[in-house]
Amino acid sequence: MTNEITKNYSIQVFDVCVEFENTLALDNVSFSVPKGVLTGVVGPNGGGKSTLFNSIAGLQKITHGKILINGISSKNIKGKISYVPQREQVNWRFPLSVKDVVSLGRIWRGNILQKFGFSDDQIIKDSLKKVDMWQYRKDLVNNLSGGQRQRTFIARALAQETEILLLDEAFSGVDVASQDGVIDILRNLKNEGKTILIATHDLNNLSERFDSVLCINRHICAHGDPEKVFTPEVLTELYGAHGEKFAEHNIGSHNNGD
Amino acid sequence: MAKNLPNITLEVTIMGIELITEPLQYSFILRALVICVLVGVMCPFLGAFVINREMGFMGDALAHSVLPGMVVAYSVGFSPIIGATPNAIIVALAIGFIVKKTKLSNDTSIGIIFSTLFSIGLITISFLGGTTINVEDILLGEVLSTTTTDVFVTTLLTIFLLIVMIILYKPMIFTGFDFEGAKVAGIPSEKLDYLLLVLLSIVIVITLQVIGVILVIGMLITPAAASSMIAKRFPQIIIIGIAFGVFSSVLGLYLSYYFNLPSGPSIALVSSSIFGLSLIKKWITR
Ligand SMILES: Nc1ncnc2c1ncn2[C@@H]1O[C@H](COP(=O)(O)OP(=O)(O)OP(=O)(O)O)[C@@H](O)[C@H]1O
Ligand SMILES: [Mg+2]
Numbered sequence: 194m195t196n197e198i199t200k201n202y203s204i205q206v207f208d209v210c211v212e213f214e215n216t217l218a219l220d221n222v223s224f225s226v227p228k229g230v231l232t233g234v235v236g237p238n239g240g241g242k243s244t245l246f247n248s249i250a251g252l253q254k255i256t257h258g259k260i261l262i263n264g265i266s267s268k269n270i271k272g273k274i275s276y277v278p279q280r281e282q283v284n285w286r287f288p289l290s291v292k293d294v295v296s297l298g299r300i301w302r303g304n305i306l307q308k309f310g311f312s313d314d315q316i317i318k319d320s321l322k323k324v325d326m327w328q329y330r331k332d333l334v335n336n337l338s339g340g341q342r343q344r345t346f347i348a349r350a351l352a353q354e355t356e357i358l359l360l361d362e363a364f365s366g367v368d369v370a371s372q373d374g375v376i377d378i379l380r381n382l383k384n385e386g387k388t389i390l391i392a393t394h395d396l397n398n399l400s401e402r403f404d405s406v407l408c409i410n411r412h413i414c415a416h417g418d419p420e421k422v423f424t425p426e427v428l429t430e431l432y433g434a435h436g437e438k439f440a441e442h443n444i445g446s447h448n449n450g451d
Numbered sequence: 452m453a454k455n456l457p458n459i460t461l462e463v464t465i466m467g468i469e470l471i472t473e474p475l476q477y478s479f480i481l482r483a484l485v486i487c488v489l490v491g492v493m494c495p496f497l498g499a500f501v502i503n504r505e506m507g508f509m510g511d512a513l514a515h516s517v518l519p520g521m522v523v524a525y526s527v528g529f530s531p532i533i534g535a536t537p538n539a540i541i542v543a544l545a546i547g548f549i550v551k552k553t554k555l556s557n558d559t560s561i562g563i564i565f566s567t568l569f570s571i572g573l574i575t576i577s578f579l580g581g582t583t584i585n586v587e588d589i590l591l592g593e594v595l596s597t598t599t600t601d602v603f604v605t606t607l608l609t610i611f612l613l614i615v616m617i618i619l620y621k622p623m624i625f626t627g628f629d630f631e632g633a634k635v636a637g638i639p640s641e642k643l644d645y646l647l648l649v650l651l652s653i654v655i656v657i658t659l660q661v662i663g664v665i666l667v668i669g670m671l672i673t674p675a676a677a678s679s680m681i682a683k684r685f686p687q688i689i690i691i692g693i694a695f696g697v698f699s700s701v702l703g704l705y706l707s708y709y710f711n712l713p714s715g716p717s718i719a720l721v722s723s724s725i726f727g728l729s730l731i732k733k734w735i736t737r
Contacts, residue, residue: 247631250631250634250635251634251635252631252634252635271637272636272637274635275632275635275636276631276632276635276636277632278629278631278632282629282630282631283628283629283632284503284504284627284628284629284630286503287503287504287624287627287628287685288503288679288683288684288685288688289624289628289684289685290683290684293624293684293685294628296621297621297624297625297628297629297633297636298636300621300622300625300636300638301622301637301638333683333684346632349632353636359635
């Protein structure tokens with residue numbers, strides 16, 4: 194966690210504090226994420242995951258500190274990040290098809306004709322195929338399962354052609370098989386060079402899923418290799434007394450050798 | 452073609468055509484017709500957003516809140532629409548601001564503003580004296596008494612609305628569906644929300660002339676809601692909604708002419724009937 198500004202990092206967060214009326218949601222948070230890394234963000238309810246994502250995405254004013262995206266201040270990076278919000282924030286009743294939603298990702302992108310909504314079909318089709326949603330393109334998003342909704346939003350992010358993807362609570366209400374499907378897609382994207390942050394409450398298989406884990410409970414408790422970060426101290430910091438019980442269950446890995 | 456048909460069919464057809472063309476010789480009917488068509492197009496266009504973003508109460512409140520502006524314009528000899536437009540825009544922005552900034556729920560803050568302004572309007576009417584102002588026209592709409600200025604202003608406002616809505620159609624959808632996601636994608640969601648309120652208030656003002664303060668909400672949401680019983684996707688809802696909207700306002704106008712009814716309720720009832728039929732069709736086809 195150097196204070197050095199370099200272009201090799203996609204996301205750099207320096208001493209960030211976010212204060213609400215009387216809670217300090219983020220307290221001196223600093224970390225850096227290199228390009229092309231898939232990071233899981235874990236922490237208790239109210240631990241500040243959404244606040245962190247909102248700050249990175251420019252939705253939340255930070256009280257103190259700074260955030261750089263590809264070396265540029267996050268205040269001036271309109272359209273460089275795709276953001277998949279927590280489920281409750283989306284108006285699912287809005288009658289849009291899967292394809293309609295993905296095409297929203299093309300707004301104000303592409304050439305002049307495409308900016309006005311003409312013939313941007315190829316990239317929309319490619320995005321839908323990548324997440325295996327092409328066959329459902331005509332379905333209303335309101336009628337989709339949780340996993341299919343997540344895929345649709347990932348396709349929208351692909352259509353946005355951004356390098357950075359933030360998924361808040363990607364897996365709440367998504368069954369294990371669908372979670373694995375989504376993770377496979379995200380791992381492929383990461384291999385193409387995308388930088389991805391996912392907030393999750395699921396502490397299983399972290400090392401199979403993520404390159405790196407960021408543990409946050411107002412401040413950063415640990416950041417790094419999913420096989421190594423979960424020391425008993427970190428677990429206690431994250432989840433209190435309950436955390437220690439988890440420790441016996443080889444959190445983060447099924448073959449925790451060390 | 453007519454040769455092979457029995458004479459009676461021909462006569463009925465001619466009678467039907469006359470029923471439609473006969474009123475058109477009067478210029479007040481032509482003026483009313485132009486305004487009805489424009490209203491029929493714009494109400495469902497905005498209405499599709501209103502129903503899918505649960506802004507119906509907001510729309511109703513905006514319509515009631517422009518009463519003071521209308522009354523003042525009317526009393527100094529201007530067309531009510533000229534007073535109503537700025538009044539509606541100011542109220543829309545104020546409601547938008549208060550809803551975003553206070554901890555009161557949407558419907559609470561909207562309800563307070565709406566009842567306050569509507570009362571001010573009614574009290575202004577009683578101060579200015581009932582003889583100069585035809586309260587019934589304002590509350591229930593009297594499209595047959597619109598002037599050339601009204602037609603002109605309505606046309607200009609409609610063109611403005613259409614241009615803005617077509618350019619910002621997709622960003623408006625993005626904001627309505629996923630406010631935060633749109634913002635991160637670089638779309639100014641907050642500003643678009645305010646703009647939607649302004650556009651909504653303009654539509655309400657042009658609709659007021661046809662259908663009156665009390666029933667605006669019917670024209671704003673009913674054709675769009677009827678259409679959403681039949682169509683699935685948002686763009687189809689708008690297109691079918693426009694067909695319903697134009698049909699309701701034009702048929703309502705003719706009914707009002709032939710049966711000497713106030714135009715507002717007759718248009719509102721036609722659009723409610725279409726909604727009823729759409730609902731039945733939905734049940735049957737299920
Ligand atoms: N708009 C807000 N106003 C006031 N307090 C807020 C606001 N947003 C978040 N908070 C507070 O900030 C803290 C962090 O919340 P945040 O939503 O970031 O947590 P989280 O890790 O995403 O939780 P969860 O796992 O439940 O999604 C909480 O104490 C919350 O109450
Ligand atoms: Mg959260």
